[in-house]
Amino acid sequence: MEFHINKDTIKDEGKTKIVIPKEMWKVLNPDEKFVIIDKGTERPFTGKYYDFEEEGIYVCKQCGAELYSSEDKFDAMCGWPSFDDVINKASVERVLDKDGVRTEIICSNCKGHLGHVFSGEGFTPKNTRHCVNSISIEFEPRKKKEEKATLEN
DSSP, X not given: OOOOOOOXXXXXXXXXXXXXXXXXXXXXXXXXXXXXXXXXXXXXXXXXXXXXXXXXXXXXXXXXXXXEEGGGEEOOSSSSOEESOOSXXXXXXXXXXXXXXXXXXXXXXXXXXXXXXEESOOSSTTOEEEEEOGGGEEEEEHHHHHHHHHHHO
16 A cells, blocks of 8 residues: 655654654444454454564554664564654654553554554563554555655655
8 A cells, every 4th residue: 555645744853754644544344443443453463463573564444654674673573563763753652551550652644553562571672562463554665665765856
């Protein structure tokens, strides 16, 4: 999926945030809606990007906002894609989960559910694990992203 849209840039608490208009959001199928809107979870070890190692970026399935880089992806052996950082600190929000214990991660642009974030596990030097549902993201290969940037300039 490619998004060739006019993105507005705003400052949010000193962080640059790319805002993608709601008219450009993808229409979700029932499985995507269950996870992204209803805050469900896909079964572990079943997601498209769990055991996936290509170079590129991961964007929000619903709105196309850039979220994660393959450079920050690692295998936490938990059953879901894991990242120890985000592309832009303003692209992912952390909110207390309804269980009152875990920290949910959502797309800052569309508020779609991505998964949960955990700290202190020691998997990487950054000591953070964004545990993301594959169904909440789309992958854009590095080559395609570079071509798109060239066309926009």
